[in-house]
Amino acid sequence: MDRQQISRLAHAHHPVAAPLADDSVARLLGRATARAEEGRAEEGRALDLGCGEGAWLLRVLAAQPRWQAVGVDLDAAALTRARETATALGVERRIGLHHLDAREFTAKEPFGLVLCVGSTHAFGGLVPTLAAARELLAPGGRLLVGEGFWQREPSRAALDGLGATRDELADLAETTDRVVADGWTPVLGHVSTEQEWDDYEFSWTGSLAEWALDHPGHPDAAAAREAADRHRTEWLHGYRGTLGFVTYLLRRD
Ligand SMILES: C[S@@+](CC[C@H](N)C(=O)[O-])C[C@H]1O[C@@H](n2cnc3c(N)ncnc32)[C@H](O)[C@@H]1O
Numbered sequence: 001m002d003r004q005q006i007s008r009l010a011h012a013h014h015p016v017a018a019p020l021a022d023d024s025v026a027r028l029l030g031r032a033t034a035r036a037e038e039g040r041a042e043e044g045r046a047l048d049l050g051c052g053e054g055a056w057l058l059r060v061l062a063a064q065p066r067w068q069a070v071g072v073d074l075d076a077a078a079l080t081r082a083r084e085t086a087t088a089l090g091v092e093r094r095i096g097l098h099h100l101d102a103r104e105f106t107a108k109e110p111f112g113l114v115l116c117v118g119s120t121h122a123f124g125g126l127v128p129t130l131a132a133a134r135e136l137l138a139p140g141g142r143l144l145v146g147e148g149f150w151q152r153e154p155s156r157a158a159l160d161g162l163g164a165t166r167d168e169l170a171d172l173a174e175t176t177d178r179v180v181a182d183g184w185t186p187v188l189g190h191v192s193t194e195q196e197w198d199d200y201e202f203s204w205t206g207s208l209a210e211w212a213l214d215h216p217g218h219p220d221a222a223a224a225r226e227a228a229d230r231h232r233t234e235w236l237h238g239y240r241g242t243l244g245f246v247t248y249l250l251r252r253d
Contacts, residue, residue: 001220001223001224001227004074004075004077004078005077005220006208006224006227007052007075008053008075008077008078008081009207009208009211009224010203010204010205010207010208010228010231011052011053011203011204011207012207012211013203013206013207014199014200014203014204014207015055016055016056016117016118017052017053017055017118018117018118018146018192018200018245018247019192019196019197019199019200019201019245020117020146020190020192020196020200020245020247021195021196021199024190024192024196024247025055025056025059026059027190028144028188028190028247028249029056029059029060029063029144030063031187031188031249032060032113032115032142032144032249033046033060033063033064033067033113044064044066044067044068044112045067045068045069045070045109045111045112045113045138046060046067046068046069046070046111046112046113046114046115047069047070047071047072047105047107047111047113047114047115047136048069048070048071048072048114048115048116049072049102049105049114049115049116049119049122049123049129049132049133050072050073050102050116050118050119050120050122051071051072051073051078051079051082051097051115051119052073052075052078052082052119053078053079053081053082053085054069054071054078054079054081054082054085054086054095054097056115056117056144057069057070057071057082057095057115058082058085058086058089058091058095060113061086061089061091061094061095062089062091067094068094068095068096069094069095069096070095070096070097070098070107070111071095071096071097071098072097072098072100072102072105073097073098073099073100073102074099074100074101074102074122076099079097079098079099082095082097083095083097101122102116102119102122102123102132103122103123103132105136107136110136110137110138110139110141111136111137111138111141112137112138112140112141112142113141113142113143113144114133114136114137114141114142114143114144115143115144115145116129116133116143116144116145116146117144117145117146117247118146118245120145120146120147125168126145126147126175126178126179127178127182129145129147130143130145130179130182130184130250131182133145134252137252140251141251142187142249142250142251143184143248143249143250143251144247144248144249144250145247145248145250146245146246146247146248147169147175147245147246147247147248148169148243148244148245149169149170149171149172149175149243149244149245149246150166150169150170150171150242150243150244151171151172151241151242151243151244152241152242153242154166154239154242154243155238155242157237157238157239158238158239158242158243160234160238161233161234161235161237161238161239162234162238162239162243169243172191172244172246175246176189176246176248179248179250183252183253184248184250184251184252185250185251185252185253186248186249186250187249187250187251188248188249189246189247189248189249190246190247191244191245191246192244192245192246192247194241197240197243197245198240201231201232201235201240204231205228205229205231205232205235206228208224208225208227208228208231209224209225209228209229211224212224212225212228213225
């Protein structure tokens with residue numbers, strides 16, 4: 001069972017593929033799209049780098065009838081799901097979905113809003129993601145970027161559970177300093193709460209395990225069950241309370 005399929009099944013019952021609750025997503029997007037009402041045409045265009053099933057973009061389009069959106073992802077099946085949902089919502093004419101490495105995406109027109117939430121690994125981390133977004137953002141545009149950070153010093157068990165090294169992430173202060181040093185101003189930020197993390201991880205592991213329970217004869221059922229059990233152990237015995245997640249809404253001068 002490949003990682004993309006595991007991720008799709010695991011995220012089936014969560015609002016987005018990151019540890020944010022519905023109301024947190026709504027609050028961030030409300031601020032991210034707020035200035036479109038002032039009539040700046042380019043601010044009606046949103047781009048999601050690593051969009052998965054397009055959850056963030058589809059919310060933008062459902063709430064903002066004059067916005068257009070573009071999503072880029074390497075997971076063809078997730079993009080198919082995004083197209084189906086767009087059609088069900090009646091917004092399919094306002095979204096373009098590209099099966100492409102986000103690092104290769106270019107556009108003739110810049111975007112008023114660029115998103116990259118939980119997908120910064122596509123660019124090799126936060127700072128390279130900021131550089132890529134800068135090239136695609138219109139003057140005065142906004143970047144919504146979600147990234148992990150160390151909520152406390154990671155133990156060996158936390159690092160092993162995540163398959164990470166200590167240096168891959170920093171604490172919240174250092175992470176934010178890096179963003180600011182790169183020329184960005186956080187105009188809003190959301191630190192995922194313990195409740196959001198627990199909901200996210202139980203949803204991740206529970207959705208995957210339930211799929212296995214519902215498909216006992218499927219050739220991937222045992223692998224799905226095993227992946228869910230392993231993930232739950234890595235979380236509860238490893239990185240719970242250590243891995244944080246921050247979503248910044250950023251502007252440049
Ligand atoms: C954790 S999901 C986040 C999806 C979405 N941003 C959300 O919050 O719902 C990460 C996504 O990044 C995509 N991804 C990883 N590397 C990529 C790359 N090099 N180019 C495009 N997408 C990539 C994966 O396929 C996956 O859909």
